[in-house]
Amino acid sequence: MTAGPLDVAAIRGDFPVLVRTVRNGRPLVYLDSGATSHKPRQVLDAEREFYERHNSAAHRGTHLLGEEATDAYEGARAKVAAFIGAGTDEVVFTKNTTEAINLVAYAMSNARCGRFAVGPGDEILITEMEHHANLVPWQQLCERTGATLRWLAVAPDGRLDLDDLEPMITGRTRIVAVTHQSNVTGTIPPVTEIARAAHARGALVLADAAQSVPHQPVDVTELGVDFLAFSGHKMLGPYGIGVLFGRGELLEAMPPFLTGGSMIEVVRMEGSTFLPPPQRFEPGVPAVAQAAGLAAAVDYLTGLGMASVAAHEESLTAHALDALGEINGVRILGPATTKDRGGAVSVEVEDVHPHDVGQVLDELGIAVRTGHHCAWPLHRALGVQASTRASFYVYNTHAEVDALAEGIRYAQRFFGTA
Amino acid sequence: MTAGPLDVAAIRGDFPVLVRTVRNGRPLVYLDSGATSHKPRQVLDAEREFYERHNSAAHRGTHLLGEEATDAYEGARAKVAAFIGAGTDEVVFTKNTTEAINLVAYAMSNARCGRFAVGPGDEILITEMEHHANLVPWQQLCERTGATLRWLAVAPDGRLDLDDLEPMITGRTRIVAVTHQSNVTGTIPPVTEIARAAHARGALVLADAAQSVPHQPVDVTELGVDFLAFSGHKMLGPYGIGVLFGRGELLEAMPPFLTGGSMIEVVRMEGSTFLPPPQRFEPGVPAVAQAAGLAAAVDYLTGLGMASVAAHEESLTAHALDALGEINGVRILGPATTKDRGGAVSVEVEDVHPHDVGQVLDELGIAVRTGHHCAWPLHRALGVQASTRASFYVYNTHAEVDALAEGIRYAQRFFGTA
């Protein structure tokens, strides 16, 4: 693990898509890694190598390919577990963050008794900052069970209002679900502190780590959470694979969510019993190629060093906060400094709608995201309807940040607001 | 679309894994396509091409890559829809068959009223022949809702006992879920007839097409089903993508299952509204690379012609039924002829446990599946604990069928039963 700065030129060489040109023959400036990251050759090779040499259904065959597939799959699980400081059996493969969070929310309504059962009078605590993936499933859980959804407010600076924390966690709070890094403002809430407060009142804690695990070192024990969810495709890995970390004793006690083959112990027409975790939560033929790809992504990130990854992004973010902050008529949503803040920088450009900003940037070859980025309540809380978001990753450069600032100025001139 | 016999030698050239050797330097004889098929170069290239040129989150970006990703994703949807005779908006992408079936089962317990709501006194009708993926989700639905699970019995010849059909569909039957091709016996139940009977009594019909869509021409209108579920990875496509077909007006009326980003219309902390299908059922960043791969698989199969694919498999199956049927001490499970029977051939080898048969075959380079193949009740119904299954696909040859028969004889000699 290297501790030094990233060799971005070398890194860029690993990403075939970065050499392509986009509109008007412009080179691609990809600032939308918050939506999905690109995948290095090493990840694509790992997937292809699996398909071309070892392809088979894991956990099924008593033949050599089946054995190799099982090794690839379980090897990936061990690697991912080590990456976040979890036990191997505490890692459940899902298709993405969304499924991982739904898994927990549905397990809580499937539970007929015990620790996970949720009913009328019970409370679920989330925040206004959540991505819809960590919001709608809880609304739905409440609808199914009669529980009450409560939420922490977001302050105008894009931080959580923590004065509310203690009073909002009541004896009836069953779970506190909070983002570990906002996909809009980059805000990194004090998850450890929130977890401590939740645990003190007997509530479980889930962190939506879709934007943290790819971008900063994450250790589930240090964080002190019960559940952690993230997606492969945002961390240099393939689509179609995500992770739910769950503390061993909790997964052990949880009822299944998706059911079907290879998660069962005994099946009779009259009823079935289930395997221990993680298998209990992984019915069907597993996405082994994607697991192999994710393992390669973890290797790639580990090779760079997550501290270096975070440092690189911090430097790009600082640069962006400066360069965008000094443009008249541009308002940065969320924290103004890099303290407890990751590399998603969303802005409001006065009198220019984000779609129009995005359109101009697109013509310049700059790919950003426009809209509410699946965090509509957060935008409401910040008093904007939508925003323009740049999000950074290991392959981004300072020149690209400058291009972004230049592009926004150009948009202002084009629409006559500057 | 060619109508003639498959050029198996040319086809084999498209599958890199088939040239590898396995144990003892033996060439691979892959007879486990029922678990998962191999993927041709064309599919792997389509995935890679997406990642290397167009990678981006579909339905999100207002930039060129996002547009290309959306085109790839929606293009794949249109292609899959055409492949099964469905409307484009009737195709929901899931991660696999298992999720597709769970989607319907959970939607039925999420519905608080209307056509989909299931409660005590209601009945779900399945069969003893089902894969656990089309069995356990219904058991769970019944547990959640208080509905009653009923099932059609399997006759000793591996066919459904249809005398029971009319009496088993009562006025309280809400859905009939039945396999369209058994993954153990190859049995193809008369789904059209079952659907007619179910509809006559107001019940919905779901067909588990995991083993039919890859192997025979399937048209949802001809079949007359309301829902159809299948997996990409069993039809030359990648892992991580599956399909739920649902009739338009039904999907329209169905509550969501997984919830999160990009399936919503408006999100407020107090509650959310949802998009029309298929988006309503596809939260999160979609698996576009896998959709592109699945589209390439559909192209590949269409190029071969599904009638030719079915004919090729029928000829291999006929050969296998002959070659295995004439071995003393080998009992074929299920239909003895290829009539209404696909290319999964499972056998009991007297006095040799399937694991031991499989082990010997594996040493000979022959990959089969051993166990109950996620269809435990079916094995019970056929009076065996487990079986040894060979399953065929476009790349299999008659020589491989001979090798299988030879291998089973060898196993019998090795264990002293012949």
Add this chain to the structure above:
Amino acid sequence: MMPLESLYGEVIKDHAASQHHGGLREPFDAEAHHVNPVCGDQVTLRVALKDAGDELIVADVSYEALGCQISKAATSVMTDLVIGKNVGDAMALHDEFLALMHSRGQAQPDEGLLEDAVAFAGVSKYPARIKCALLGWMAWKDATARALEEGYPQ
């Protein structure tokens, strides 16, 4: 920068700046509220119909709209086009505009029919923006359908 200027032509900039027929007015027969779920753009739109003996006329369309240039301009142009037309002709215009939007830059729009709305031909090259251009039209179609459903005129 040609493509950008052809996308945001004078017509679009002008209509976006001074939205024709803006504001919500009485009387009206039906109202519809439409949202672009990607960015939260919204339009609330009212339709007033008028029975002119043998035909039904779009008497007024009024609206309040939050949106991008494309969406604001398209709604404005739409009101210019449909107000005063009979409902059947206005629906035909809607269909024509919809077809133009889904043409991926390939259609030759009929200027005699679509008038200022031909300025949106460029939008059809950007599928992600089609919804912007259609938001007002969708709300209008929806409101009109409701007005008709509610049995106008009785």
Add this chain to the structure above:
Amino acid sequence: MMPLESLYGEVIKDHAASQHHGGLREPFDAEAHHVNPVCGDQVTLRVALKDAGDELIVADVSYEALGCQISKAATSVMTDLVIGKNVGDAMALHDEFLALMHSRGQAQPDEGLLEDAVAFAGVSKYPARIKCALLGWMAWKDATARALEEGYPQ
């Protein structure tokens, strides 16, 4: 065919054919039922313990097992090994066997300790078969734990 013969050696074939200590017997202190979820193999196994003053002895292990050669033989060999041993030593054997199974063909099994069970060294090269070899051992461990939990001896 060397690998196959080394996997299914004489010891395994013999034990599979004539399972030692087979059948379910009285008296017993605890019973466990274990299933291999992949193939439905099952074993029902009973354990009787005996208090020998300063130590606890495995007095009897009886079972009924459905299974493949590996699983039947492993259970049979296991009973030979543990019956008569004190519980602590038997558990140590269990651990030793478990380690051997997970060794991927790399371990040098201690024949003095494992006796006939060294014949299963080959199984460790086939991860899919490990569960077969462990089924009886797992059931024994489970039944013994239950017997101890239920407070034997009191």
